[in-house]
Amino acid sequence: xxxxxxxxxxxxxxxxxxxxxxxxxxxxxxxxxxxxxxxxxxxxxxxxxxxxxxxxxxxxxxxxxxxxxxxxxxxxxxxxxxxxxxxxxxxxxxxxxxxxxxxxxxxxxxxxxxxxxxxxxxxxxxxxxxxxxxxxxxxxxxxxxxxxxxxxxxxxxxxxxxxxxxxxxxxxxxxxxxxxxxxxxxxxxxxxxxxxxxxxxxxxxxxxxxxxxxxxxxxxxxxxxxxxxxxxxxxxxxxxxxxxxxxxxxxxxxxxxxxxxxxxxxxxxxxxxxxxxxxxxxxxxxxxxxxxxxxxxxxxxxxxxxxxxxxxxxxxxxxxxxxxxxxxxxxxxxxxxxxxxxxxxxxxxxxxxxxxxxxxxxxxxxxxxxxxx
Numbered sequence: 001x002x003x004x005x006x007x008x009x010x011x012x013x014x015x016x017x018x019x020x021x022x023x024x025x026x027x028x029x030x031x032x033x034x035x036x037x038x039x040x041x042x043x044x045x046x047x048x049x050x051x052x053x054x055x056x057x058x059x060x061x062x063x064x065x066x067x068x069x070x071x072x073x074x075x076x077x078x079x080x081x082x083x084x085x086x087x088x089x090x091x092x093x094x095x096x097x098x099x100x101x102x103x104x105x106x107x108x109x110x111x112x113x114x115x116x117x118x119x120x121x122x123x124x125x126x127x128x129x130x131x132x133x134x135x136x137x138x139x140x141x142x143x144x145x146x147x148x149x150x151x152x153x154x155x156x157x158x159x160x161x162x163x164x165x166x167x168x169x170x171x172x173x174x175x176x177x178x179x180x181x182x183x184x185x186x187x188x189x190x191x192x193x194x195x196x197x198x199x200x201x202x203x204x205x206x207x208x209x210x211x212x213x214x215x216x217x218x219x220x221x222x223x224x225x226x227x228x229x230x231x232x233x234x235x236x237x238x239x240x241x242x243x244x245x246x247x248x249x250x251x252x253x254x255x256x257x258x259x260x261x262x263x264x265x266x267x268x269x270x271x272x273x274x275x276x277x278x279x280x281x282x283x284x285x286x287x288x289x290x291x292x293x294x295x296x297x298x299x300x301x302x303x304x305x306x307x308x309x310x311x312x313x314x315x316x317x318x319x320x321x322x323x324x325x326x327x328x329x330x331x332x333x334x335x336x337x338x339x340x341x342x343x344x345x346x347x348x349x350x351x352x353x354x355x356x357x358x359x360x361x362x363x364x365x366x367x368x369x370x371x372x373x
Contacts (some may be wrong), residue, residue, distance in 0.1 A: 029075045029257070034263075069099075082328075254310065265278055
C-alpha cells in the first residue's frame, strides 16, 4: 500500500462526510508554512526571494494549532522554506500528532540527521523529502553539489529509526523521462514508502522563469514517464490525478482543497498565488472570488498550472463524487500499468527543452549553514 490503511480510511470517511453534508468547498490538506527561510536557493522556487525581515518571521506553535483547528482537514503538509530551520518544529509536529492529523513534513533533508531526535516515529508523521531526480538532475535543480547524497543520507537515517518516508519530486522543462523512471527505481530500492510528483509552477519571484512546463509539454512528459508503469512503483497520490497529468482526463481547479496558512495569514487563493490574505479560514472560503482562478477562468497566471495543490483535490472529489468515480479510481489503482507503445517511443526521443540552460543557474558549493538570513 502507498499509505497505511488507517490513513486511507480516515481521508475517505472525511470526504464522504463532506459529501453527505453537501459541502461544495472543503479542505483536504492544510498547507502550513511556518516560515519562508531555507538553507537552499533553488532556481525554480520563489519563497526565499522575500526581504530579510520577512524571512526572519515564523509562526508560533499556537498559531499553527489554531490554523489546524480552524481548517479541520485530516492531513497537514508542512512546506516552507525549510521547516527543520524552525526552532520549535518538534513542538509543532507533536501538537499535530496529538490531534491525530496525518503530517507530511516537507524537507530537503540536509538537516534531517541533525534534527531527527526532535521527533518520534508514528503513523501520523511522514518525512516528505524533496528529491528532484537522479543525482545530477537533483543537484542541478536545488543548485547544490552533493545535495542528492546528503538527502539520501537523511532518508536512510529516518528509515533506520522507523519513520515513514516519502519523496516529493518537481519536474521542469528539460526533464529526461528515462532518467525520471530510473529515479523511481532508485527510490523504491532505497526503501521509501511511496513517491509524490508534480510539474513546477512558475512563481513570479523564481530566479529561473524559463524552465516551467506548459500544459501540452506537461502531458507529453508525464505520459512518457507514467505509461508502461512498473508494479514496484508506489505513488502517494490519487490515481486519477496521475491520469490528469498524463492527459487522460481533465479537471477544474479546486484551490480551496489545499488551503495555505503562513506568516501573513490565510493566503488567497492558493499555495501558488498571492492575491491577499485573510485572518480566518471561514473568511477565506467566503471572500475569495474562486471563479477568477483555474485554467477554465482564463486567468493568465493559471494558464499552465497542473500542480497537485490545485488539482489533486479535484481528482479526490471525482473519486467520491459518484459510483463511476470510485470505479475509475479502483480500475486505475489495480490495473494501472497503462500499456502504451507510443509512449515507449517518447522515451527514446532526445530531450529538447524549449529554452536552453541559462548560465546563471550554476550548481553552488555545498553549504550546511542553517539559514541564509
